[in-house]
Amino acid sequence: MQRAIFRDKDKCIGCYACVVACQMEHAFPPHPSFPPVAEPEGVSLTSVYRYGPFMEGNKVTQYFIPMSCMHCSDAPCIQACPKSALYKDPLTGTTMVDKEKCIGCRFCLWVCPYGAPRYNLEGKCELCDLCTKRYKEGKKKTACEAVCIASAIFSGTTEEVASHKSKKAAKKLVEGSATI
Amino acid sequence: MSDTKIIKSTCKSCHGTCGVLVTVENGQITRVEGNPDSLTRGTMCSKGQAAFQEVNNPNRLKYPLKRMGARGEGKWARISWDEALDMIGTKINEAKQQYGANSVVIGQGTGRGYDPFTIRLAGSIGTGNLMGPAHVCYLPRLLVFALMIGGRLFCDLHGWGGEYPKTIISWAKQMEVTNVDGEMGVWLLDTLEKTKNLVMVDPRSTRLSNRATQWLRVRPGTDAALALGMMNVIINEDLYDREFVTQWTYGFEKLRERVQEYPVKKVSEITWIPEEDIIKAARTFATEKPGCILIGEPLEAANNCIQTLRAILCLAAITGNIERPGSMMVWMPPAAGNLEAFGREVRLPEENRKNIIGGDKYKLCVLGRICHPETVFKQLKEGTSQVQAMHLQGTNPLLCYANTREVFDGLMNLPFLSVADLYMSPTAEYADIVLPVAHWLEMDAIWDDMAVFYIAAINKAVEPPGEAKPDSWIFNEIGRRVGPEHWFETMDDLWNHVLRKSGITFKEFQEKGYLACTGKDQVYYKYKTDYWKPGGGFRTKTGKIELYSTQLEGLGYDPLPYYLEPNESPYSTPELAKEYPLILSAGGRFPYFFHSQYRQLPWLRKLHPYPIVQIHPETAGNLGISEGDWVWIETPRGRIKQKAELLPTLDPRVTICQPHWWYPERPGPDHGLWEANANVLTASDLPFDPAIGASTFRALICKIYKAEEGE
Ligand code: SF4
Ligand code: SF4
Numbered sequence: 001m002q003r004a005i006f007r008d009k010d011k012c013i014g015c016y017a018c019v020v021a022c023q024m025e026h027a028f029p030p031h032p033s034f035p036p037v038a039e040p041e042g043v044s045l046t047s048v049y050r051y052g053p054f055m056e057g058n059k060v061t062q063y064f065i066p067m068s069c070m071h072c073s074d075a076p077c078i079q080a081c082p083k084s085a086l087y088k089d090p091l092t093g094t095t096m097v098d099k100e101k102c103i104g105c106r107f108c109l110w111v112c113p114y115g116a117p118r119y120n121l122e123g124k125c126e127l128c129d130l131c132t133k134r135y136k137e138g139k140k141k142t143a144c145e146a147v148c149i150a151s152a153i154f155s156g157t158t159e160e161v162a163s164h165k166s167k168k169a170a171k172k173l174v175e176g177s178a179t180i
Numbered sequence: 181m182s183d184t185k186i187i188k189s190t191c192k193s194c195h196g197t198c199g200v201l202v203t204v205e206n207g208q209i210t211r212v213e214g215n216p217d218s219l220t221r222g223t224m225c226s227k228g229q230a231a232f233q234e235v236n237n238p239n240r241l242k243y244p245l246k247r248m249g250a251r252g253e254g255k256w257a258r259i260s261w262d263e264a265l266d267m268i269g270t271k272i273n274e275a276k277q278q279y280g281a282n283s284v285v286i287g288q289g290t291g292r293g294y295d296p297f298t299i300r301l302a303g304s305i306g307t308g309n310l311m312g313p314a315h316v317c318y319l320p321r322l323l324v325f326a327l328m329i330g331g332r333l334f335c336d337l338h339g340w341g342g343e344y345p346k347t348i349i350s351w352a353k354q355m356e357v358t359n360v361d362g363e364m365g366v367w368l369l370d371t372l373e374k375t376k377n378l379v380m381v382d383p384r385s386t387r388l389s390n391r392a393t394q395w396l397r398v399r400p401g402t403d404a405a406l407a408l409g410m411m412n413v414i415i416n417e418d419l420y421d422r423e424f425v426t427q428w429t430y431g432f433e434k435l436r437e438r439v440q441e442y443p444v445k446k447v448s449e450i451t452w453i454p455e456e457d458i459i460k461a462a463r464t465f466a467t468e469k470p471g472c473i474l475i476g477e478p479l480e481a482a483n484n485c486i487q488t489l490r491a492i493l494c495l496a497a498i499t500g501n502i503e504r505p506g507s508m509m510v511w512m513p514p515a516a517g518n519l520e521a522f523g524r525e526v527r528l529p530e531e532n533r534k535n536i537i538g539g540d541k542y543k544l545c546v547l548g549r550i551c552h553p554e555t556v557f558k559q560l561k562e563g564t565s566q567v568q569a570m571h572l573q574g575t576n577p578l579l580c581y582a583n584t585r586e587v588f589d590g591l592m593n594l595p596f597l598s599v600a601d602l603y604m605s606p607t608a609e610y611a612d613i614v615l616p617v618a619h620w621l622e623m624d625a626i627w628d629d630m631a632v633f634y635i636a637a638i639n640k641a642v643e644p645p646g647e648a649k650p651d652s653w654i655f656n657e658i659g660r661r662v663g664p665e666h667w668f669e670t671m672d673d674l675w676n677h678v679l680r681k682s683g684i685t686f687k688e689f690q691e692k693g694y695l696a697c698t699g700k701d702q703v704y705y706k707y708k709t710d711y712w713k714p715g716g717g718f719r720t721k722t723g724k725i726e727l728y729s730t731q732l733e734g735l736g737y738d739p740l741p742y743y744l745e746p747n748e749s750p751y752s753t754p755e756l757a758k759e760y761p762l763i764l765s766a767g768g769r770f771p772y773f774f775h776s777q778y779r780q781l782p783w784l785r786k787l788h789p790y791p792i793v794q795i796h797p798e799t800a801g802n803l804g805i806s807e808g809d810w811v812w813i814e815t816p817r818g819r820i821k822q823k824a825e826l827l828p829t830l831d832p833r834v835t836i837c838q839p840h841w842w843y844p845e846r847p848g849p850d851h852g853l854w855e856a857n858a859n860v861l862t863a864s865d866l867p868f869d870p871a872i873g874a875s876t877f878r879a880l881i882c883k884i885y886k887a888e889e890g891e
């Protein structure tokens with residue numbers, strides 16, 4: 001099985017609830033300190049980027065694009081890691097980090113086409129792990145997926161994600177896309 | 181193995197009512213997440229999750245404090261709860277004896293389930309002077325609904341009647357990220373999947389812009405004109421719901437005459453919305469039914485808010501979008517009733533109710549049982565106030581009321597001030613007694629959703645820090661000292677009293693999680709039944725929806741909606757506008773904070789470290805301002821500094837800054853409030869709404885210029 005995740009730019013409203021949920025899920029230290037802007041890097045394994053808004057006449061184009069590790073099948077990061085710290089979870093096909101082995105060289109960041117790797121306080125790589133621990137406990141939805149009010153995140157097997165996406169495409173074909 | 185518990189609770193980080201699950205391991209909260217088995221189906225926002233960081237936050241207040249030095253000097257002594265409560269009780273009782281009950285003000289903020297407690301406390305003291313931001317937020321809506329219909333209206337985003345709205349107008353509202361007032365963001369987003377038209381009325385693009393089918397970029401403060409113009413189209417094109425209007429509304433012919441004063445061409449000039457867009461929106465709303473209107477708070481923080489809301493509600497009424505599935509609904513409460521009765525059951529002496537501060541001028545304040553805060557502070561400042569003692573709970577007037585300078589001067593003249601809060605807020609810094617409040621993760625309570633159809637349990641996950649106590653306990657303890665006959669021996673007695681109609685105890689309720697009236701239990705078309713009136717009708721004097729308000733007429737106000745130009749604008753004050761050429765909305769909301777709260781929470785503050793003012797790129801270019809520059813925003817009242825964001829979807833003549841900013845990390849007593857807080861810019865000497873006294877936050881004028889390095 002290969003698990004996958006789909007983040008829907010047409011639905012995401014950029015509320016960042018998923019970013020907070022991911023930090024909560026992975027128990028990153030709560031840092032109750034000031035100034036908060038001095039927090040260590042790499043506290044969330046997902047980030048949301050705003051594209052736009054642009055305006056042409058009365059038409060607005062604006063997207064929020066949530067991003068994280070894509071769990072590539074033929075993952076450049078795994079190939080590149082000099083310490084073999086990156087590997088595939090045998091059950092779910094998720095790209096995982098062995099923090100014992102990671103030396104924090106950040107080469108994975110160089111080769112990742114999505115800029116996904118993050119680094120914790122010790123400088124070790126942190127990657128979206130598709131909430132594998134949670135998944136193995138029987139929770140079907142990832143933390144970011146469960147919290148999203150816009151239903152913009154969908155995780156599942158590759159087939160499930162594909163059919164979720166094609167259902168959406170089918171709906172669009174019938175309705176036409178509704179934008180300003 | 182560690183000792184792990186999962187507590188079912190309800191988030192109280194805003195007005196919403198999200199079901200949450202709190203994981204507690206060895207006495208420490210390790211996770212706050214949505215409860216999949218709740219009406220919000222496991223979703224949450226960033227604020228609710230970050231509530232986690234309020235527990236154990238080093239800046240929390242832990243013990244009752246008594247002021248030792250001068251006001252604002254920051255010298256405090258720790259005292260016992262008994263000493264603190266006795267002192268508050270004594271001050272209130274003394275004031276009442278010497279100057280009458282109305283010399284006591286009980287103040288609250290936007291309310292997190294404790295609204296009924298402030299009302300009950302004021303009632304048990306006998307003071308009519310309950311103070312809150314209600315006159316600029318939510319109460320105008322409720323009063324207009326009460327005047328016109330006799331119930332509270334909400335959008336039917338639930339489909340319990342078998343239909344979802346085909347057209348939704350989101351009017352001055354960003355419900356997807358903030359200020360849910362009875363309707364939840366997740367319900368809206370779920371409903372949008374089934375909705376054909378989403379019409380947005382907003383001066384800027386929002387996070388839903390991509391999904392909107394039409395956007396009316398309204399000039400701030402001109403919404404009433406837009407609603408009247410849309411009605412002009414609907415009535416003159418004969419698109420209104422003739423049957424509903426004839427049978428169930430009062431005063432249609434007079435409204436027809438009134439809207440003739442608002443031809444589309446004129447409305448377009450007022451609102452800056454192209455004529456064809458106004459016509460299109462009107463036709464869509466009148467013909468693509470059912471439809472509903474999400475009503476935003478900016479409409480209320482305005483100098484003519486009552487008539488604006490009246491116009492909008494008339495629009496819903498003449499299109500028959502009331503009480504039908506998928507339209508605007510008055511929800512029925514669960515069997516337990518809702519919390520409100522707990523506040524209102526203590527009767528206030530009629531005298532004191534009539535004589536609330538500001539009530540002589542703003543008559544709807546009397547009806548809504550709130551005093552007029554701006555008048556309270558003005559009188560205090562001028563030394564003409566009757567107020568001797570003020571108790572504030574969960575509110576921060578120095579940040580949240582119009583004209584910070586006047587609020588400050590007023591507070592400094594106040595004989596006695598007690599403040600209950602989570603943190604040492606700028607307002608608490610100037611208090612005589614400060615009380616530490618427990619966070620919602622640290623208390624047992626009942627949460628009343630604003631939509632009326634359910635109540636939910638807040639269950640304690642961990643103990644509060646130090647000696648912090650729940651709001652309800654504090655109210656009960658003050659209550660026992662100032663009006664014991666209305667308060668309770670134990671908190672269990674209190675909660676059981678609240679729930680007495682439900683037939684279950686507080687303990688049982690806590691296990692259940694919530695009581696709701698949903699699905700088939702909700703009755704649509706109630707006006708066709710005996711629900712409000714035997715034989716059918718609405719709960720108004722005429723038994724109909726009063727397009728022409730007999731009650732407003734009785735109070736001496738215009739019974740029909742009309743448009744009023746904002747106090748300050750290029751049209752009403754052209755001379756002043758030469759110096760202050762930009763229109764300013766001083767209330768731009770954003771997802772991570774709620775009013776003045778949460779700047780202390782690292783997860784949230786990291787997402788949004790500084791206040792932001794949005795400026796059109798062309799305007800910014802002319803002013804030599806680039807993205808990220810610190811700029812001064814100046815009005816005739818003062819100036820504040822925020823960071824520029826260039827937003828091309830604005831009209832170049834309009835700018836939007838963020839409200840309620842302070843920097844908790846900066847030294848007290850002011851914590852940077854004079855530098856960042858938008859209420860330094862707002863006015864208390866310009867006309868308020870004639871009926872309810874609302875001040876204008878969203879349609880001012882300003883100038884903007886770049887801040888120099890080191891300024
Ligand atoms: S929670 Fe959902 S809507 Fe919010 S930012 Fe994440 S993906 Fe987007
Ligand atoms: S880190 Fe980058 S390269 Fe590696 S699997 Fe994830 S997306 Fe692919």
Ligand code: SF4
Nearest residue numbers: 022046128129131144
């Ligand atoms: S799937 Fe889990 S680990 Fe990945 S971004 Fe979402 S919450 Fe974070």
